[in-house]
Amino acid sequence: MAALDGRVAIITGAGAGLGAAEARALAAAGARVVLNDLPGDPLDEVAERIRADGGEAVTRPGDVADWATGEALVKTAVDTFGGLDVLVNNAGVLRDRMIFSMSETEWDTVIRVHLRGHFVTTRFATAYWRARAKTTGRPGYARIVNTASEAFLLGSAGQPNYAAAKGGIVALTLATARGCLKHGVRANAICPRARTSMTGELMGPAPTGPDPMAPERVAPLVVHLAGPSGERINGEVFVVHGDVVAVLGPPTVRAVFHATTGEWTAAELDAALSTEFDADPPHPGFVCEETLPLAESTFGEGS
Numbered sequence: 001m002a003a004l005d006g007r008v009a010i011i012t013g014a015g016a017g018l019g020a021a022e023a024r025a026l027a028a029a030g031a032r033v034v035l036n037d038l039p040g041d042p043l044d045e046v047a048e049r050i051r052a053d054g055g056e057a058v059t060r061p062g063d064v065a066d067w068a069t070g071e072a073l074v075k076t077a078v079d080t081f082g083g084l085d086v087l088v089n090n091a092g093v094l095r096d097r098m099i100f101s102m103s104e105t106e107w108d109t110v111i112r113v114h115l116r117g118h119f120v121t122t123r124f125a126t127a128y129w130r131a132r133a134k135t136t137g138r139p140g141y142a143r144i145v146n147t148a149s150e151a152f153l154l155g156s157a158g159q160p161n162y163a164a165a166k167g168g169i170v171a172l173t174l175a176t177a178r179g180c181l182k183h184g185v186r187a188n189a190i191c192p193r194a195r196t197s198m199t200g201e202l203m204g205p206a207p208t209g210p211d212p213m214a215p216e217r218v219a220p221l222v223v224h225l226a227g228p229s230g231e232r233i234n235g236e237v238f239v240v241h242g243d244v245v246a247v248l249g250p251p252t253v254r255a256v257f258h259a260t261t262g263e264w265t266a267a268e269l270d271a272a273l274s275t276e277f278d279a280d281p282p283h284p285g286f287v288c289e290e291t292l293p294l295a296e297s298t299f300g301e302g303s
């Protein structure tokens with residue numbers, strides 16, 4: 001029996017790139033899949049390929065950030081396949097620009113597709129799982145895999161909209177992981193890297209032979225988190241590409257200062273914080289660059 005036999009999964013942005021690879025991998029692991037993307041041919045092609053490989057797939061095109069699309073995706077899963085067990089939030093777009101040049105539309109589009117797009121589907125999926133748990137009297141099988149990015153860890157300078165949306169997705173993942181655990185939900189986030197239409201210009205053409213940057217290298221972790229093995233994993237954030245899977249630690253408290261009189265004065269605060277910040281020139285402090293060397297085995301030196 002395959003890991004996801006009998007399970008039903010929704011995958012957003014499944015018409016191309018990572019979403020298509022993840023949909024095929026989930027179907028190959030036995031899941032019956034509901035595929036979402038913007039209306040167009042590629043989504044049908046992904047569904048047809050899954051069916052040709054012996055899987056079951058239906059499509060429900062639509063803008064993932066629309067309330068009606070989220071509602072329709074869950075309804076399609078329930079009406080077509082009898083339920084919902086897995087939600088993979090993946091759809092996304094880029095509108096890169098430095099913060100001082102960014103237009104309102106560039107900001108709103110990216111926040112809307114990524115952050116609202118994750119919220120809308122999660123809202124309807126978790127409502128379904130909560131109601132199911134109340135009906136059966138016990139938590140059921142429920143998995144969410146969200147798609148963040150290392151851009152949020154790094155404070156990606158040319159992507160303030162994208163970094164903010166991805167940071168928001170991590171926070172949404174943690175709140176969902178905490179808020180829906182008792183209903184059976186396991187919610188985790190991945191920060192993938194792969195050669196897709198989103199990154200092709202940056203990464204260049206694929207090499208002849210096996211591509212360490214192929215989206216198919218990311219899909220096994222999504223299957224793992226969606227499968228029975230994901231039962232004990234909740235509220236975690238992974239970096240995944242090539243042959244690398246890394247799990248991030250939580251942010252830590254770096255230093256604590258107490259006012260000697262119980263209340264800070266400006267002078268006392270100046271003196272206390274100068275010990276922490278005066279030694280080095282200003283630089284972005286609250287970033288995590290530890291994941292960058294991990295990419296060298298996938299993307300080569302200087303990545």
Ligand SMILES: NC(=O)c1ccc[n+]([C@@H]2O[C@H](COP(=O)([O-])OP(=O)(O)OC[C@H]3O[C@@H](n4cnc5c(N)ncnc54)[C@H](O)[C@@H]3O)[C@@H](O)[C@H]2O)c1
Nearest residue numbers: 013016017018037038063064091092149193194196197198
């Ligand atoms: N490729 C990478 O290296 C990388 C790195 C970090 C994060 N990610 C994230 O992975 C996810 C997938 O990216 P990808 O690289 O496969 O890109 P991609 O452009 O190949 O695929 C994204 C898909 O999302 C769809 N989409 C866009 N807006 C949509 C909307 N409003 N409703 C429904 N579908 C919509 C697109 O049509 C497309 O098929 C994104 O969330 C992206 O931010 C990718």
